[in-house]
Amino acid sequence: MRTPLIVGNWKMHGLRAEARALAAAVCAGVQGLGGREVAVAPPFTALTTVREVLLDSPVALAAQNMHWEERGAFTGEVSPLMLQEVGCRFVILGHSERRQYFGESDAMVKQKVHAALAHDLVPIVCVGETLNEREAGQTLEVVSGQVRRALLELDPPAIRRVVVAYEPVWAIGTGRVATPQQAQEVHGWIRKLLRETVGEVAAEVRILYGGSVKPDNIDELMKEPDIDGALVGGASLDAQAFVRIARFLPANDLE
Ligand code: PEP
Secondary structure, three states: OOEEEEEEEEOOOOOOHHHHHHHHHHHHHEEEEEOOOOEEEEEEEHHHHHHHHHHHOEEEEEEEEOOOOOOOOOOOOOEEEHHOOOOOEEEEEEHHHHHHHHOOHHHHHHHHHHHHHHHHHHEEEEOOOOHHHHHHOOOHHHHHHHHHHHHHHOOOOOOOOOOEEEEOOOOOOOOOOOOHHHHHHHHHHHHHHHHHHHHHHHOOOOOEEOOOOOOOOOHHHHHHOOOEEEEEEEHHHHHHHHHHHHHOOOOOOOO
């Protein structure tokens, strides 16, 4: 009932010519791939370029961040209307790099989630604990706090459109991936928390795993019952690696 979703977060990589080539290679590589959704999140400056490449392909466009207001005196920010205009379907919100380097709080993430939904953008809401928090046994407490503060005021029709990305901070860009069991434990916990507060609609919410996802670990991760896809950083800059991740196994619908 949950269509798997694989999203490439290109971060601050990709001049337009590079972005065009990468997007074209991803489109070619996932052609004919059914039973899952694939999206790429280029930097803002490459969104329109990548959009041209993605037209008529099943690959969707995502943005990496967004302000919650439609317009105004917010120098350097990009609004939901602007993302809509360039054809974004998804927007990544509350990435740990935004939280860590740019001071994004759960309250800001919550406003962004509401704004995204109001503008027909699918928010991909990132949550995850640091290494210190994990070692102190605080993982579930930290992640539930982030989920509660960002999401739990949403009503069931809204929450079913949200995507959650569990990204342990210690696994992002480090090559240190969570084991499928570690990831499943947190994913299962997030779903339980959602079920307790918004009810059965929790079964429809996609929960992605992010943190050093590579071609050689995606298949094992995707076997877990509550892992519904991946948010991929580093490996999404390599078309071949990203396409292999999007073509995760087991699958009976590959061409
Ligand atoms: C990310 O930044 O969302 C991420 C998961 O990065 P990486 O795959 O490089 O760990």
